[in-house]
Amino acid sequence: MTDTATAAPPVTADWRAVASIGLGIFTLVASEFLPASMLPRIAADLGVSEGTAGQAVTVTALMGAIVAPTIAVLLPRQDRRVVLIGLMALAVVSNVLVALTPSYWLLLVSRLLLGAALAGFWAFSISVTSALVPADRLGRALTVVNLGSTVAAVAAVPLGAYLGEVWGWRGVFALAAGAGLLTVLAQARWLPAVPPSGSPGLRTLAETLRRPVLFAGLIAIGLVAAGHFAAFTYLRTATALVQGLNAGLLAALLLLFGVANVVGNLAAGPLADRRLPLLVLGAPLLIGGATLAFAAAVDTTALVFVAVAVWGIGFGAVPTAFQTWIARTEPDRLESAGGLMIATFQVAIAVGAFAGGLLVDGAGVRAALVTGGVAAVLGGLSLAALRRS
Structure with missing residues (x-):
């Protein structure tokens, strides 16, 4: 298997593939911030306090801190294209479960899945992006990827609050699941095969x-x-x-x-x-x-x-x-x-x-x-x- 750390960098940038990674980051970060925009509704529906409902954000971050440094160890040889698409699919499952959850505890478990998907996707995004563009375009490519995070951080809370009033909080998470599914399709279409970088372990x-x-x-x-x-x-x-x-x-x-x-x-x-x-x-x-x-x-x-x-x-x-x-x-x-x-x-x-x-x-x-x-x-x-x- 070719090692991307020693292989020659690409001559031209694959901007559609880079954009699909940025779209994934947007969907994941938006999903991470959604509970903050609808805490009163989530808390009232599930019968918990707003502070308790807010722990849905906390568990996402804690799972991310565990998964980010270890996912390459757990998946040392898998094609990174397959891994990224799989992580996006996991985020879709998380949002579907949140939209359908009958209990607070299932909500927390569902958000753990999102934390794993978010941290794993973001951890691999740097190495995958570096394999898609020449070395002297890496900064620009990471800007495209991080634009997804920036736009999500700006838009997720106000948009979630507005749509939560119109569709209810469960409808907003169903919408996030739909956005994740579209992202999976875009990545399946545009992402090329990307071997692991270095010797993960x-x-x-x-x-x-x-x-x-x-x-x-x-x-x-x-x-x-x-x-x-x-x-x-x-x-x-x-x-x-x-x-x-x-x-x-x-x-x-x-x-x-x-x-x-x-x-x-x-x-x-x-x-x-x-x-x-x-x-x-x-x-x-x-x-x-x-x-x-x-x-x-x-x-x-x-x-x-x-x-x-x-x-x-x-x-x-x-x-x-x-x-x-x-x-x-x-x-x-x-x-x-x-x-x-x-x-x-x-x-x-x-x-x-x-x-x-x-x-x-x-x-x-x-x-x-x-x-x-x-x-x-x-x-x-x-x-x-x-x-x-």
Whole structure:
């Protein structure tokens, strides 16, 4: 079997195949965020509190942290085309079960399936994408893939909330299952066969984790992600401090963050291909600087809007920046390294949100913003220093 780590890169990019991966990421991330938009309806229907219903998101992330670094070990030789299509099919099954579930516990089990599908698909997406495009187009290709995540993060909650009022929450999950099925068909049509990258296995995973630069890089990436989510999780709470921010301006502020996210994602691709060290440093600095500015400017609405726009651009660029860094740092162990990065992100989300909550309760939301901003800056400086070395 050909090893994609040593095989010659493709001469031309297969953009339809890349787009099908981005479509898969969109469907999976949208499915992950859907419960947040319909918690009151889900809780009332299943007879649990909203906080308990919210654990449907938590179990998805926890399963993702387990699956992301281990799926290449469990499936060392399978054609990655077949694996990606199978993971999408698993997400379809998850959403169908959620739509039909008679109980809260079956809902949680169904969401575990989604967590496995999401983390496994995302872990393989870096190595599969690198096999579909020339090396000097990898950043642009990852931008196409990550655009699916960005659009899903922006659209899933408001769209889910609206459709939940029209069709009910079960109907929304049925719609997500239908979108997943269309994605399966698109990938079956456009994805070529992709052999495993490197030598997937437990030994390779352990060797990858022991690589000093990668290990330090994962810590830096986790610091940036945890810093972002320590602040972003409580953005809605922070807006209560802003003078004169009515409901209309709040909606505009949240929309601005989403649009800025898309802008940052689109800008990241060319920069990743041509100025990766600048992007690896710049994106975390934008996040950190913006959160610190937000904390300092809550009395000035215009400055808050500027800070949120910069914040959105910075975080929109992060996935492509970090995935490209991983691909350039560990090209021979890309599946293992990619899985470890996704696991790091999942853990960082949980840690950041938890630490931010403690700060909000104990010292106020400004403390969460400042701490998150400092963590993002430190993570970016650390990762940039590793890149230079």
